[in-house]
Amino acid sequence: MNIAKPNSYRSGPDERGHFGIFGGRFVAETLMPLILDLEKAYTEAKADPAFQAEMDGYLKNYVGRPSPLYFAERLTEHLGGAKIYLKREELNHTGSHKVNNVLGQIMLARRMGKKRIIAETGAGQHGVATATLCARFGLECIVYMGAVDVERQQQNVIRMEMLGATVMPVQSGTRTLKDAMNEALRDWVTNVHNTFYCIGTVAGPHPYPTLVRDFQSIIGNETKAQMQEIEGRLPDSLVACIGGGSNAMGLFHPFLDDSTVEIFGVEAAGHGLTQLHAASIAGGRPGVLHGNRTYLLMDADGQIQDAHSISAGLDYPGIGPEHSWLHEIGRVNYLSATDDEALAAFQLLSKLEGIIPALEPAHAIAKVMELAPKRPKDHLMVVNLSGRGDKDVPQVGDILKGKSK
Amino acid sequence: MTTRIDTRFAELKKQGRSAFVTYVMAGDPDLTTSLEIVKALPKAGSDVIELGIPFTDPMADGPSIQAAGLRALKNGTTLKKTLELVRGFRKDDNVTPLVLMGYYNPIYIYGVDKFLADAKTSGVDGLIIVDLPPEEDEELCIPALKAGLNFIRLATPTTDDKRLPAVLSNTSGFVYYVSIAGITGAAAADATAVGEAVARIKRHTNLPICVGFGIRTPEAARAIAEKADGSVVGTALVDALKNSLDADGHATAKTVSAVAELTAALAKGVRGAQQAAE
Ligand SMILES: Cc1ncc(COP(=O)(O)O)c(C=O)c1O
Numbered sequence: 230m231n232i233a234k235p236n237s238y239r240s241g242p243d244e245r246g247h248f249g250i251f252g253g254r255f256v257a258e259t260l261m262p263l264i265l266d267l268e269k270a271y272t273e274a275k276a277d278p279a280f281q282a283e284m285d286g287y288l289k290n291y292v293g294r295p296s297p298l299y300f301a302e303r304l305t306e307h308l309g310g311a312k313i314y315l316k317r318e319e320l321n322h323t324g325s326h327k328v329n330n331v332l333g334q335i336m337l338a339r340r341m342g343k344k345r346i347i348a349e350t351g352a353g354q355h356g357v358a359t360a361t362l363c364a365r366f367g368l369e370c371i372v373y374m375g376a377v378d379v380e381r382q383q384q385n386v387i388r389m390e391m392l393g394a395t396v397m398p399v400q401s402g403t404r405t406l407k408d409a410m411n412e413a414l415r416d417w418v419t420n421v422h423n424t425f426y427c428i429g430t431v432a433g434p435h436p437y438p439t440l441v442r443d444f445q446s447i448i449g450n451e452t453k454a455q456m457q458e459i460e461g462r463l464p465d466s467l468v469a470c471i472g473g474g475s476n477a478m479g480l481f482h483p484f485l486d487d488s489t490v491e492i493f494g495v496e497a498a499g500h501g502l503t504q505l506h507a508a509s510i511a512g513g514r515p516g517v518l519h520g521n522r523t524y525l526l527m528d529a530d531g532q533i534q535d536a537h538s539i540s541a542g543l544d545y546p547g548i549g550p551e552h553s554w555l556h557e558i559g560r561v562n563y564l565s566a567t568d569d570e571a572l573a574a575f576q577l578l579s580k581l582e583g584i585i586p587a588l589e590p591a592h593a594i595a596k597v598m599e600l601a602p603k604r605p606k607d608h609l610m611v612v613n614l615s616g617r618g619d620k621d622v623p624q625v626g627d628i629l630k631g632k633s634k
Numbered sequence: 635m636t637t638r639i640d641t642r643f644a645e646l647k648k649q650g651r652s653a654f655v656t657y658v659m660a661g662d663p664d665l666t667t668s669l670e671i672v673k674a675l676p677k678a679g680s681d682v683i684e685l686g687i688p689f690t691d692p693m694a695d696g697p698s699i700q701a702a703g704l705r706a707l708k709n710g711t712t713l714k715k716t717l718e719l720v721r722g723f724r725k726d727d728n729v730t731p732l733v734l735m736g737y738y739n740p741i742y743i744y745g746v747d748k749f750l751a752d753a754k755t756s757g758v759d760g761l762i763i764v765d766l767p768p769e770e771d772e773e774l775c776i777p778a779l780k781a782g783l784n785f786i787r788l789a790t791p792t793t794d795d796k797r798l799p800a801v802l803s804n805t806s807g808f809v810y811y812v813s814i815a816g817i818t819g820a821a822a823a824d825a826t827a828v829g830e831a832v833a834r835i836k837r838h839t840n841l842p843i844c845v846g847f848g849i850r851t852p853e854a855a856r857a858i859a860e861k862a863d864g865s866v867v868g869t870a871l872v873d874a875l876k877n878s879l880d881a882d883g884h885a886t887a888k889t890v891s892a893v894a895e896l897t898a899a900l901a902k903g904v905r906g907a908q909q910a911a912e
Contacts, residue, residue, distance in 0.1 A: 253770060254767060254769050254770060257694040257764050258787070258788045258789065258793060258812070259694070259788075259790040259791075259815050261769065261793075262792045262793065262797060263792065401697065401700060402690065402700075402704075407691065408691075411693045414693040414694075415693060415696075418693075418815060418816060418817055419817060420815075421792055421815050422815070516742060516743060517738045517742055517765070518691060519691075525739075530712040530714075530744075531713070531740035531741075531742065531743030531744065532688075533690045533691050533739075
């Protein structure tokens with residue numbers, strides 16, 4: 230076959246922040262100067278060994294990295310196929326992968342002299358990570374969260390408040406993550422002079438998708454080294470869930486040029502792809518929102534549609550632009566799992582491995598349940614266990630009680 | 635190419651008068667009432683009309699304008715129907731400049747070339763697309779200029795002298811100076827600061843400069859009119875419209891007149907400015 234392939238899947242974006250046709254900088258003029266400043270600050274930080282050294286120190290002693298790569302023996306036996314490894318991001322301080330990115334952005338904010346930090350959050354994990362690092366470095370922290378999510382993720386709201394952050398419930402639009410992002414952008418436009426916007430996933434205007442990806446790539450880089458040490462070779466496949474896509478991009482990116490590695494991203498199919506869901510690639514098309522061009526859920530007139538997922542962290546009508554590109558170019562396979570499939574996977578992993586996953590990575594586990602049995606026993610499969618399920622225990626408990634009645 | 639916008643600002647300059655620019659949302663609260671409102675605006679003293687394209691996620695707008703957009707969408711407004719509304723307006727008015735203001739996604743989904751052709755034949759004169767900075771000029775700005783439409787760029791307090799030339803380079807019609815770093819409907823701008831900003835931008839361009847965001851009263855409009863080539867009022871008109879609706883959000887007998895009366899009062903304020911300045 231002579232389909233033109235890029236020399237490297239890892240070289241993007243171009244200098245204007247494009248991955249193919251995706252990405253870019255679609256923001257109000259008020260924000261442009263700040264986004265250009267951020268890009269400059271990030272370029273300088275990347276070239277400064279002191280910046281990396283400081284981050285490494287906090288990653289090791291504050292976040293608790295490296296996170297283990299754990300052989301899930303009982304899950305493997307149960308599924309009867311591929312050898313399944315879990316990348317234990319749920320063991321990080323604050324309980325998810327979000328902290329990797331927030332640490333990086335807070336270090337940047339400090340370099341830029343910003344004292345006020347804003348963030349948007351769905352499940353609350355990104356909000357908790359941001360509140361945590363703001364507490365650690367004595368920065369003011371404001372977290373926008375859809376009013377619906379404030380209801381279903383009470384525990385994380387309380388955590389953020391204990392950490393000294395102000396949680397702002399967002400009543401506009403669908404009152405979920407996309408509206409929290411709109412509200413954060415409005416705050417930023419209003420307080421552009423002293424405020425740093427800490428975005429929680431690989432989306433938004435350039436350079437956010439790139440810098441978040443870079444900060445999360447520690448997941449894939451560690452996985453590579455750990456797999457080398459345990460099995461003496463590369464894994465054969467990678468699986469991760471996708472909300473905006475940051476935990477997935479963090480795991481995938483270091484492997485994109487390893488052509489033997491199959492890669493699977495799992496979107497939230499909610500009640501099913503023909504009903505309410507949050508699968509932007511499976512059910513959307515390219516459009517422009519929140520500063521970038523990417524796959525979005527929308528109607529025929531370009532109006533953004535409501536996303537739905539049992540998991541507040543996946544309930545977003547878009548996906549990071551680099552994923553849209555990887556989909557169109559065919560390097561990554563995008564699948565989806567329904568609410569019910571995620572719930573079943575949540576219970577299976579809890580019972581077999583003694584690990585209660587967040588509902589988000591439960592979507593990835595759901596697809597592992599399908600993929601692993603079809604692979605040979607020497608196939609090495611890595612699943613990103615992006616977060617722990619503490620935040621979801623009350624919600625899942627209620628659902629299971631309701632079901633057993 | 636000379637557009638209705640160019641002609642209007644040339645006339646106003648001759649008269650020594652600052653422009654009064656009104657913003658309303660297309661299809662708010664419904665398409666029929668909206669057309670009547672747009673028709674009433676020039677009669678009430680509006681020199682230039684900005685017509686909002688409704689969008690679900692207007693990230694630079696405040697609650698009033700977002701709610702107006704959602705009302706319009708709920709009642710079936712689409713981009714196609716917005717263009718039909720413009721066509722309806724043009725049946726009786728072939729001189730008042732009309733600018734569409736909104737976000738890029740509905741246009742991108744409509745198809746840029748088709749949109750520009752349809753906008754032109756409907757009688758649209760210019761575009762203000764909030765989320766297309768000069769860095770994304772190839773998307774719509776350059777094709778719009780080629781299609782004979784003005785592309786009006788926003789300049790803001792964060793646009794410094796270094797960046798201004800980039801912002802102004804492909805701008806035509808007029809420059810829209812956003813008087814505050816913030817969203818629509820937020821705090822009022824300080825007229826002295828606006829005067830300084832307008833003088834700063836004038837050093838870089840000969841285009842007229844209109845100032846918007848935070849102007850609500852005839853007095854405020856008058857203070858801005860003394861400093862700039864035009865003042866833009868949006869949220870105050872949208873609020874007047876909203877306050878005229880019944881409990882279910884439907885138009886009442888007062889809806890069109892509520893917008894027209896406030897427009898007339900503001901227009902009088904703006905016109906008073908020139909007389910006072912003479
Ligand atoms: C544990 C966990 N995993 C995954 C996600 C989804 O985000 P992303 O796709 O950016 O990793 C979230 C978001 O809140 C999360 O909390």
